[in-house]
Amino acid sequence: MASLETISSIDTAPRHPIRLVANRTGLTVDLIRAWEKRYHVVDPARSDTKRRLYSDYDIERLRLIRIAKQNGRRLVDVAPLTLEALRDVVSEDSRYDQAQDNQAEVYRPSWTSPLESSDTQDDIDAMLFAVQTMDQHRFDQLLQEGLVKQSLPAYLETVIGPLLREIGESTRLGKLRIAHEHMATAHLRTFIGALRFRETYTGNEPKIVITTPTGQLHELGALMIAALVSVDGWLPVYLGPNTPADEIAACALQSGARVVSLSLTYPADDPRIPTELTRLRTQLDGKIPVFIGGSAAAHHQPLIDRLGLIAPSTLNGLRQSLNALRDRGYKEQTA
Template sequence: MNNTLSIVGTTQDLSYNIAAVERDTGLSKDTLRVWERRYGFPKPLRDRHDERLYSLPQLEKLRLLRLLIDYGHRPGKIINRSVSELTQLISSRSPAQTPPPEIDAIIELLLRHDVENFRNALLQALMKQGLLRFVTETVTTLNHWIGEAWLTGRVAIFDEHLYSEHIQNILRNAIIAQPGRGSVPRVLLTSLPGEKHRIGLLMVEAVLTAEGAACVALGTETPVIDIKNAVPAYAVDVVALSFSSAVTQSAALAGLTELRGLLAEGVEIWGGGGALARARKAPEGILLLRSFEDMRYALERWRVEHVRR
């Protein structure tokens, strides 16, 4: 079972065993070992039983590498560069643009760790704009720029955690405020195992609920089989899946196709999110939503096609 919390460590400078590194970097054990074999990095110390002990600097460099690889760099080209070269690569990649001032003001509060005012700024934006605009404009751009700031190291991991929690609070608060009795269509909302990003899912739920659909939200990481079983149980008309850009496009399409094979014909499948934003054509029987605009249109279309007699 993969529920170890263990971190090997002496009091002062700690070392991480290979499982801890896999957790903290997202690089599989196989990958870590094969990198060591091929490129000579990371070359961890060994404990008394010849098991790998990674140091904190190694772990930090691995995180940098992961980031750059996600961004399109090839491992072999960058793995033996120094940490400073890598950070330079990251910052040089960042676009010259700056976020719009109202977004920047909010990010500024996050950077100052001013929890109360950060929360209030978000709430005020929501009040001022209404749920739909708040989600489709403010939250979308906030996500983008905070991701950007994280890449360049301006925003720490815990800041991003905090941001995610607060957005969740606000979105869930907005969702629960909606009535949503007997609405159509009934939409099952979730992501496949491996996809952990909750915010995209909540944004969709907020918009759909606001547009009068009935959402059955299952959170993240529902195995395909369980989705298949949930569809008849909750009598849903549509299954909507979210894929953040942390997953590859091909993986997302494969998951969608897999699900299509398992579900009844009448049930629609919608897929959206960063991983699919640039997808060319949809697999048979699947609707790709490249924007919130697309989604509202899809909703409209469903309703026209399923008019009550």
């Protein structure tokens, strides 16, 4: 369980003091207590000296309730909702034009463990079949259904990632036409792009610039990262693919981003990559870390080491590094 937890769960272990919760949610300490007193919005555990201790789950709920209120909901109405119900309410409110999710009845705790791999593979196969038959509607349906079954990070790692690889592979082998790949890519671009907006923002999130460097035209990896980090309370500044180093640096500085993350996939050995990465590293204030992800990152390991960039090997590794960074930032801030 513990290993899976890291991918998919929102931790329910109580450990955060109220101040951190206030910081992360954008609420005041007083308000959090008042909500608890009046509506039992949260029921935090206590330390042996009666200090409130909140879990990640609580924080996420409070964040969502804050947004729900901004959208015009009344506290009385949203206070008793579960995290999942809140997600639905908030995403419906902030994007009421989105395809109405019809799975309200399905109870899916966010700590749901990832699907059995065979199950997942079946899903992926079904998706590939839908692509092959150009059945967009079915494809979309499968994507939506798959998302219901697991948490977003787990879904990206176990379904979307493998699906992308298989589509690429099948096209190279001639099992899929270019037209099929195009359709699937376009559809996934829309789908993953929309995922980001399932999350909600308070305005206090640290920013992260996400893009791909010059020459890297495939954006889906970067987009997945944007969706992923949204879950953990980052605000992605997403620039799409193929951004020159100068522009990335300018954007990071203008937006006040805490981190930059790049995705490298294809072509893996583009000669511009070393130039661009070096240029980016020198232009950025040394305080802004640069993360490198994507399948082609391994090709540039020496360069990455030399420049002091960070290249976690998995999506989950990236996620953990970022979370550590974010929480470190919190400590510095209050120290």
